[in-house]
Amino acid sequence: MKISKKTDYALRALFTLVDAYGKGPVSIRELAERNAVPKRFLEHIMLDLKAKGWVTSIPGARGGYQLAKPPEKITMGEIVRYFDGIIAPIECVSVSGYQACSQEAVCRFRRVFLDARNYVTLLMDRSTLADVARGAPVTGREVFSQGFIGGEGI
Structure with missing residues (x-):
């Protein structure tokens, strides 16, 4: 079994959000930098994660992404x-x-x-x-x- 880069990057971002769970949103810029993921590619991945209901986005200067479900509910x-x-x-x-x-x-x-x-x-x-x-x-x-x-x- 070999996972795609898209899956790898999605998991990286999700685990960053797990670490920040309950502490507020993480900006797309920070997600990209912390996980060594191209920002444009990550933007598409985050939209996919949002469409599945795993993450939510918060608009604004202090906005970003956060988990929409508890990490115990996503496998x-x-x-x-x-x-x-x-x-x-x-x-x-x-x-x-x-x-x-x-x-x-x-x-x-x-x-x-x-x-x-x-x-x-x-x-x-x-x-x-x-x-x-x-x-x-x-x-x-x-x-x-x-x-x-x-x-x-x-």
């Missing part, structure tokens, strides 16, 4: 599906993006992708923005753990 799965469509790693194990494959009746590796879809979907749908915000950032040590070294393309 990572919702965000990823909205911007990227499907979470499944291949189309033959997707519910909404299903595409038949000529090898389905005999394919054995498809099961691994189905298990991966089920695990990732469960994790994403259980992970609210509030839950994720309470966690610690991932360290380089975790990313390059010896258990995964040698698995090029990870």
Whole structure:
């Protein structure tokens, strides 16, 4: 699974708003700067987030964006599906993006992708923005753990 830049930028902005939840709006300029996102691209993303009811905008000099729902009511799965469509790693194990494959009746590796879809979907749908915000950032040590070294393309 690989998320798009749009999803990445949406999540960055949302987590900035989670940190500011209950403290007032955050300007589009500040959202863009704090998250290293091009402002014009972020403006479109914020309109999408607003259309879904996840954020609201406050006009004026002290205005900006804030969460429209508590962070406990928004999941990572919702965000990823909205911007990227499907979470499944291949189309033959997707519910909404299903595409038949000529090898389905005999394919054995498809099961691994189905298990991966089920695990990732469960994790994403259980992970609210509030839950994720309470966690610690991932360290380089975790990313390059010896258990995964040698698995090029990870």
